[in-house]
Structures are given as structure tokens and as C-alpha cells.
Amino acid sequence: QVTLRESGPALVKPTQTLTLTCIFSGFSLTTSGMCVTWVRQPPGRALEWLARIDWDDDKYYSTSLKTRLTISKDTSRNQVVLTVTNVDPVDTATYYCARSRFASGSHWHDYWGQGTLVTVSS
């Protein structure tokens, strides 16, 4: 079955770089149409789409965070990594990775990890 699990530090200091890893199983990121997306949710607030990486290594980023985000994949290890540079307390959120499907205007996230809470504080 498809599973995803996020891992990363629970606490990060302002200005540091946050590195999050999504370890997945049950599908291959080399299969056409497969993608992995990162989504975050500040406490008590709405979901925010962050970045997506596709089977063909295409990458897409939130326009508001584009300069601070980098997404990459290691298909041999079934992992996707998201880095967020120069973090600020407003980056405090639960970060989710999700398996996504994308084709001809169709874009959805069918399996989600449990999320990892990251707090940015000095």
C-alpha cells in the first residue's frame, strides 16, 4: 500500500535552513504521472501548497516562497527532500508530503503523510 512519512527537526532557529525528508513506499517516482507535493499548515490555519516534483524531475514552487524553497528527489531511496532557507517564526507549521497526480489540468493529492510539526523559535 502507499505510505508517506515526513521527517525533520521539530525546532529550528530563525535564519537557519530547514531540511525535510519525505520517505515513501508503494509507488515509484519514476512512473509517468507520479508527483510528490509538500503542503504546510500553520497552527489553526489553512493548507498552503509549497512545492511539487514530478516523475520527470520537473519542479514547481509557490510563487511567494520560490526564492527560499528547493525540492529534490532520490528515486533509488524513494525520498523527496524540501529545504526552506532563512526560516522565520511565521514558517512554524505542520509540514505534509503527499503523493500527487497531475495530467491535463488534473491535479490532486491522493495519499498524505501524517505531517511533522516544525517550530521556528530562538
Next chain:
Amino acid sequence: QSVLTQPPSVSAAPGQKITISCSGSSPNIGNNYVSWYQQLPRTAPKLLIHDNNKRPSGIPDRFSGSKSGTSATLGITGLQTGDEADYYCGTWDNSLSAGVFGGGTKVTVL
């Protein structure tokens, strides 16, 4: 400020039907399919509807989706206490070249 607009809250009695709207524009809902997610308290989101009106395996037919122009709607019939959750719409935005979500709608079963 979310790209997609949803009502903050909707409430109804058990057994009733509710609808949740999701309003967008041409670059997003107008030219792409919409998906819907249910987020129960303290859990990860769960896919309810994709491609405007398709339910994944295991999602009851009490949940339905539709789209018209630049708006989409999630319907829930036979409302149950277990449906109390936050609901989000999502799609792709061609202008942003990024995914977008609505601001979420909190459903309360009275």
C-alpha cells in the same frame, strides 16, 4: 489570502444536506479540475473528490462534487457527527504554475 474562496463555516443538523462552495478564476478552476479534502481534527487531509466529481475507492456516495465555470461545490448528504471537519478545495493555477487551496470550511453538525 487564499486564491480560492470558501465560506469559513457551514452548519446543519444530522441527516441534513450541506453544500460548500469554492470560488476561483479562469487560470485555476476555470481551466482545471478541482479536488476536495476532508481534515478531521488533528489528522492529515484526506482526498474526498478529484477531477471535479470523482470519488476515490472507499469514499461514500454521500459526498459529491460539481463544477461550473470558475466555481466548484462539495455536497454532503445525510450529515453525520463524524463529518465534523475542515474541508478544503484545491486545484492547479496556470498563471502561478503552482497548486492552490481554498481557505477551508469548518463543518459543524448541530
